Amino acid sequence: MYKILTMKALNPTVMQMEIESPLVARKAQPGQFIILRVDEDGERIPLTVAGTDAQRGAVKIIFQIVGATTYQLSLKNEGEYIQDFVGPLGKPTELEGLKKVAIVGGGVGCAIALPIAEKLHEMGCEVHSYVGFRNKDLVILEDEFSAASDKLIMMTDDGSYGRKGVVTLPLQEALEAGEAYDEVITIGPLIMMKFVVATTRPFGVKTTVSMNPIMIDGTGMCGGCRLTVGGKTKFACVDGPDFDGFEVDFDEAMSRGASYRDFEKHAYDEACNLFKKEVQ
Amino acid sequence: MPNMSLKKNPMPAQEPEVRAHNFKEVALGYTAEQAIDEANRCLNCKNPVCVKGCPVNVPIPQFIKKVQEGDFEGAYQVISLTSSLPAVCGRVCPQETQCEAKCIRGIKGEPVGIGRLERFVADYHNEHATEAPVKPESNGHKVAVVGSGPAGLTCAGDLAKKGYDVTVFEAFHLAGGVLVYGIPEFRLPKAIVQKEVDTLKALGVKVETNMVIGKTVTIDELMEEFGFEAVFVGSGAGLPRFMRIPGESLRGVYSANEFLTRNNLMKAYKDNATTPILRAKKVAVVGGGNVAMDAARTALRLGADEVSIVYRRSLEELPARAEEVEHAMEEGIQFRLLNNPVEILGYNNPEDKRDPKNGTVVGMKCIKMELGEPDASGRRSPVEVPGSEFVMDVDCVIMSIGTSPNPLIKDTTAGLEVNRWGGIIVTEETGATTKPGVYAGGDAVTGAATVILAMGAGKTAAAAIDKQIMGE
Numbered sequence: 001m002y003k004i005l006t007m008k009a010l011n012p013t014v015m016q017m018e019i020e021s022p023l024v025a026r027k028a029q030p031g032q033f034i035i036l037r038v039d040e041d042g043e044r045i046p047l048t049v050a051g052t053d054a055q056r057g058a059v060k061i062i063f064q065i066v067g068a069t070t071y072q073l074s075l076k077n078e079g080e081y082i083q084d085f086v087g088p089l090g091k092p093t094e095l096e097g098l099k100k101v102a103i104v105g106g107g108v109g110c111a112i113a114l115p116i117a118e119k120l121h122e123m124g125c126e127v128h129s130y131v132g133f134r135n136k137d138l139v140i141l142e143d144e145f146s147a148a149s150d151k152l153i154m155m156t157d158d159g160s161y162g163r164k165g166v167v168t169l170p171l172q173e174a175l176e177a178g179e180a181y182d183e184v185i186t187i188g189p190l191i192m193m194k195f196v197v198a199t200t201r202p203f204g205v206k207t208t209v210s211m212n213p214i215m216i217d218g219t220g221m222c223g224g225c226r227l228t229v230g231g232k233t234k235f236a237c238v239d240g241p242d243f244d245g246f247e248v249d250f251d252e253a254m255s256r257g258a259s260y261r262d263f264e265k266h267a268y269d270e271a272c273n274l275f276k277k278e279v280q
Numbered sequence: 281m282p283n284m285s286l287k288k289n290p291m292p293a294q295e296p297e298v299r300a301h302n303f304k305e306v307a308l309g310y311t312a313e314q315a316i317d318e319a320n321r322c323l324n325c326k327n328p329v330c331v332k333g334c335p336v337n338v339p340i341p342q343f344i345k346k347v348q349e350g351d352f353e354g355a356y357q358v359i360s361l362t363s364s365l366p367a368v369c370g371r372v373c374p375q376e377t378q379c380e381a382k383c384i385r386g387i388k389g390e391p392v393g394i395g396r397l398e399r400f401v402a403d404y405h406n407e408h409a410t411e412a413p414v415k416p417e418s419n420g421h422k423v424a425v426v427g428s429g430p431a432g433l434t435c436a437g438d439l440a441k442k443g444y445d446v447t448v449f450e451a452f453h454l455a456g457g458v459l460v461y462g463i464p465e466f467r468l469p470k471a472i473v474q475k476e477v478d479t480l481k482a483l484g485v486k487v488e489t490n491m492v493i494g495k496t497v498t499i500d501e502l503m504e505e506f507g508f509e510a511v512f513v514g515s516g517a518g519l520p521r522f523m524r525i526p527g528e529s530l531r532g533v534y535s536a537n538e539f540l541t542r543n544n545l546m547k548a549y550k551d552n553a554t555t556p557i558l559r560a561k562k563v564a565v566v567g568g569g570n571v572a573m574d575a576a577r578t579a580l581r582l583g584a585d586e587v588s589i590v591y592r593r594s595l596e597e598l599p600a601r602a603e604e605v606e607h608a609m610e611e612g613i614q615f616r617l618l619n620n621p622v623e624i625l626g627y628n629n630p631e632d633k634r635d636p637k638n639g640t641v642v643g644m645k646c647i648k649m650e651l652g653e654p655d656a657s658g659r660r661s662p663v664e665v666p667g668s669e670f671v672m673d674v675d676c677v678i679m680s681i682g683t684s685p686n687p688l689i690k691d692t693t694a695g696l697e698v699n700r701w702g703g704i705i706v707t708e709e710t711g712a713t714t715k716p717g718v719y720a721g722g723d724a725v726t727g728a729a730t731v732i733l734a735m736g737a738g739k740t741a742a743a744a745i746d747k748q749i750m751g752e
Contacts, residue, residue, distance in 0.1 A: 023496050037453060043546065043554040044453075068554065084453040086490035216541050216555075219451045219492050220686045221461075223520035223535035233522055233529075238687060252529050255639035259531045263556035 001081040002036075005058050010140040013065045014108050015074050016050070022057030024049075024087045030115040031093030031210065031242055034059065035218045037084040038072045045069050046215045048112040048187075048241070049088060059087075062111030062140075068267035075275065089218045090241045093185065093208070095119055100126040102174070102181045102205075103149070104167050104196050106188025107133060112210060113187045114141055117148040126150050128179070130171050132192070136161035167192065168199045175203045183208060186245065190257065194250035207245035211236045214259060228252055283320035286389025291396055296610040300580050303465045303549055306607060307371070307399075312352070315400040319347035321392045325384055330394060333382040335736030336363050336434070340379060340394055347397055356405035359398060364437030364480070365430060365735060367406060367472045370399025372463060373732045374601045406475055415484045419443035421749050424508040426493045426689070429457020430731040431514030431722030433480060434738030435745075440483040442746055447508075448480075449491040454545065457516055458723075459731070461545040462537070464574050466581065467604075470544075494688035499696070503717060510717045510745045513704060514738060517723035518686030522679055523566070527624030532558055532641035536567070536575040536680035543578050560676030563587045564644050566621055567680035568597070569728070573604040575678045576613045587613050588672070592620040592649050592662045618662065619646045622669065624677050644672045683728050693718070703727055711741030719745060 003020040010016050024034060028049045035044050051060035065074050076082065093116050101120055105113035110131050120127050129149040133139045134157045146152050153170045154162030163170065171184070186196040187210040200207045213225040213236050220238035227234050230247035234240065292308040293299070299306050310318065322344040330340045338359055346355035359366045375381075375395035383391030421444050425432045428450040436446045454460055456473040481487065493499060493515070502508045520535030522528050539557070542548040546555035563579040565572050568591035580587045589608070591598060594617050598605055609615065625643040629635035648668035651660040685702035695715040697705045704713055704720040711719040721737025723729055 084490050220519050222538040222541050224538040260556040
């Protein structure tokens, strides 16, 4: 059992939690992920590490309530326990030697992008962060991004905060204006990453994407997280989760990501109904 | 007087048409009368060749003699001398190629049902034993075991009995390795695995779940920081292989590992399961090993109307245990032999890109094969019959064509050498790797093999670790 040290809502559907796991806290690097189960008989879900505090043995996770498991997790309280917590899994994001980087984050993906921006900033790298949200209410981690970035461009789909439009818009402008990034690192919905790659490809800027496919063991046993990268089968859990964006087959990844959509929708509705009944 | 019947006592089993719809164990086990009758077929040979066929050297005639006498607990104690998982071995060992293959009674008629007797004895013990195993006096030496599958559990058990302070590290949330995620309930009930793990715990073995060695903690850290004097790596086989044919990433294509893990470990077959699994109607399982049989029979129990094994060689070359093939056939699994998939076909609605069916499996194109000359392994290699392609109507394909070794431990352990296909290199007599103090065994060394071979390797390494720590 693993203790929930702190928790808070970052916006109406995004939660931040710190889980006590000294061994993971000691090891986890930006870009790596953990797998957790909320309770006995629960499903295993992967979540990217959003930060660590080795002294307190705390691992920070940020998640959006999208299904039954994340919903159940959100109902927990500080001081309570979750059943399982294992990691750090996957390879850390390769940051060595980078001097100027664009971080492009979308929605809850920004939570995963933040530790990368922070690490780069700490290394003395120039960081330009392009972060996008659907609307003002969903904006998270603005202060943290601001502190870790030399330049922060905030976008919302509806223009209710920052500039109106998608993140690829200012990125395109910057690249056209001659911004020379060593690398673009992008984390967010698959469709966003696909368009980021389409934006950077003509400029030939190395673009790293962080993939978050369906996973079970997370240690290279089940093969559920396979992706086609450069025409070859790769496993996000041991070969990734970071990959060269120019090589990833996004359409296939999107199709595979929808494998259990009906099941998940049903499970989420069930979980919500159960909760409503309990409240009544 | 020995029982001179040429046939084994048949194993009572659930009827095929009943068991095809439930996940309960297929084989029901001998009654005491059947066990004694079967035990009486043993000639108690002076030179028991059966024992030579057993990778863990169970004293077979001695335990069978106890069964003849009706001393079932005594029989269990005899088996326990060398085997730490009798209830498991009695169920999943390929006895027909091991102990029973050597049995003298097999020359004329069927061999003694050694596996069935082992199972009976172990089940009897589990049902009747009241005394908890005695925890041996500690010798103060710490040994780490990586992986809680058959190799790891055996190694841990042998060392614990000698008084070692053993900790088993498991990556999953539950101990048992392939015994819980791979082998289905209907062949090996999980309660039996749990019982074996509990027995080890009673002997003082600690089991730490959620520990991915190579990630959470490295082998070097185990030895330098955590004070383990030796480490046994029994981390199992690794990444599933795919055929590299078009369509393998369509929705509805699984590796057998994923399909079985969802079902067995994550209990996706239960009505209120939190982990989803595709309830397909027409399933093709590609491959011919035990894992393929397990996947096919699981798909059937999940409600498929039609399940086929697609294998590129003929029935004779099927690597699965004879009993598993027989059970699968009885249950109505179709064997489409001498066929090889060349492409998996997906649904694509050109009119509607958002059609939810897009990207799902609708068929599998295969080509017919014929057997050519024997290859280096002595097996006749299959050759494509030109122009013989045809399409199978399926909505789910399960690839069960083996695995390649997991890179996690190799990549994080300096000095641990692997062979050209990624298996950890060991000295066969001891299980010692190229890194001092580190031993390995099971699928991590051999690639996908059997439970009992993994147990044999765990046993060998336990003896070598004892020698290393205690001196000659």
